[in-house]
Amino acid sequence: MKTINGIFLATVSFVLTACGGGGGGSSAPPAVTPPVQQNAAGIWEQSYVVTSGINTGDTIKSVMLISPSSSFFDVGVNQQNGCAGIGFGQAAISGSSFTANEQGAIVQFTTVPGINVNCEYPDGSTTATVSITGTVTTAQSLVATGTGTTSLGTSLGSTTETFSYSALNSIPPSLATVAGSYTTADGSTLTIDSAGNIAELNNTNGCTYTGTLSIPSTSYNIYNVAVTVSACNPAYSSWDGVTFSGLAAYDSSVTPNALILGVSTSSGGSFLAIASALQK
Numbered sequence: 701m702k703t704i705n706g707i708f709l710a711t712v713s714f715v716l717t718a719c720g721g722g723g724g725g726s727s728a729p730p731a732v733t734p735p736v737q738q739n740a741a742g743i744w745e746q747s748y749v750v751t752s753g754i755n756t757g758d759t760i761k762s763v764m765l766i767s768p769s770s771s772f773f774d775v776g777v778n779q780q781n782g783c784a785g786i787g788f789g790q791a792a793i794s795g796s797s798f799t800a801n802e803q804g805a806i807v808q809f810t811t812v813p814g815i816n817v818n819c820e821y822p823d824g825s826t827t828a829t830v831s832i833t834g835t836v837t838t839a840q841s842l843v844a845t846g847t848g849t850t851s852l853g854t855s856l857g858s859t860t861e862t863f864s865y866s867a868l869n870s871i872p873p874s875l876a877t878v879a880g881s882y883t884t885a886d887g888s889t890l891t892i893d894s895a896g897n898i899a900e901l902n903n904t905n906g907c908t909y910t911g912t913l914s915i916p917s918t919s920y921n922i923y924n925v926a927v928t929v930s931a932c933n934p935a936y937s938s939w940d941g942v943t944f945s946g947l948a949a950y951d952s953s954v955t956p957n958a959l960i961l962g963v964s965t966s967s968g969g970s971f972l973a974i975a976s977a978l979q980k
Contacts, residue, residue, distance in 0.1 A: 735795030739838045741768045742920050743949050744863035754822065755780075763960060764842070764863055765947045766791065767924065768917040772800070773947045773962035775975055776861075777809050783819035784809035786975045787830060788946060788964045796837060802830040803964065804848060805973050811885060823854040827971050830856075839865045871921045871952055878913065878923070878950050882959055882978035890978060892959075898927055906933035907940075913948060923948040925963055942967045944974060956980050 744764040750756050755778060762776035770791040777784040786809075789802035805827045808819045820826050828851060834844035842863040848856035871877075879894045890900040892913055900909040911927030928943045946963030957980040964973040 738793060738796045738836045740766045740770060740791060740793050740798060740836045740842060741917070741922070742766060742839065743866040743868045743922070744842050745866040745868075746861055746863045748861070762861060762863070763866070763949075764844075765922055765949050765960070765962070767922050767947055768920060771947065773975075774802075775809065775960075775962060780812065781815050781817045781819075782808055782810045782812040783817060784975065786962055786973060788962065788973070789832070791832075793836060796835045798832070798834040798836045798842065798844065800832040802832055802846070803971055804828040804830045805964075805971065807973060807975055808885070809975055810977065821850045821854065821856065823850055823852045825850040825852045825854070827851045828856060834860075839869070841865070868921055868949060868951055868953065871950055873915045873918060873921050873923065873950070875913070875915065877952075878948075878959060880980050882980050884978055885976055898925070905936040905939070907931065907936055911943075921949050923950075925961060927963060938968060939972075942972070944972070951977070 745762065747759065747761045750758045750760060759779040760776045761779060762774065764772060764774035766772040770793060772791055773788055775784050775786045784807055785804060786807055787802040787804040789800045791798055791800040806819045806821055821828065828848045830846045830848035832844050832846045834842065836842045845858060845860040847858045850856060875896045876894055879892050882890045884890055886904045888900055888903045890898065892898055896913040898909065898911040898913055902909065907929045908931045909927045909929055914924045916922065916924050925948050926943060926945045929939045930941065932939045942965055944963035944965045948959055948961040951958045951960060959978045961978060962975040
């Protein structure tokens with residue numbers, strides 16, 4: 701698929717006054733408590749209803765995966781039509797400040813029965829760049845404001861989203877847990893073995909996907925993903941040899957269990973992305 705709490709500074713000042721004589725005085729500079737460094741790593745979730753535009757009234761459910769190294773993948777899925785805005789980037793966290801430049805896209809994330817739509821931005825494009833600013837409080841909340849522009853130059857305006865630290869963070873990362881067979885949106889089967897090796901023969905483009913899934917930290921339900929593509933159908937021959945990378949998280953709160961996954965790459969001047977919730 702081609703392609704989407706502030707920290708208060710406490711100051712203390714005081715005056716030292718000399719006694720007797722001429723009554724001279726001196727003062728020391730105010731002492732400033734430095735901001736506490738926050739940590740954005742983990743899984744963040746939120747849900748809201750669109751209040752304007754062509755999707756007014758639709759419910760959007762969003763998930764953001766942030767690795768211990770602050771690389772991230774986010775996806776906001778429209779529950780009415782299955783389209784999703786996804787994004788990939790590298791965040792910078794200073795104190796409670798969260799900033800990032802994101803490469804975004806519109807993809808079909810899931811199939812909604814009876815609905816067949818073209819997933820794209822209002823101007824017909826499918827990719828965009830987004831500038832993000834916000835604040836984060838470790839394992840509590842993340843507020844992010846994104847301002848985007850499509851690849852055709854259309855402004856997407858500004859959107860603010862408030863995420864909560866997900867209950868999915870309580871799931872311990874384990875290659876043995878994620879191992880198994882998963883069904884993709886087009887009916888293909890993706891397998892992961894107990895060592896984290898990935899394999900898939902895609903029904904849509906004929907491509908063979910091989911790669912690895914690894915655990916960057918045992919503290920988070922976050923996995924690093926790298927997949928290389930080969931032996932594609934002629935229409936997708938430009939994908940041969942291309943390596944996608946990104947993040948995944950395991951969701952055992954749903955039946956069947958699912959693997960939330962997003963990977964992307966830049967190849968030949970194009971941005972390519974794959975995102976899905978794979979059912980086990």
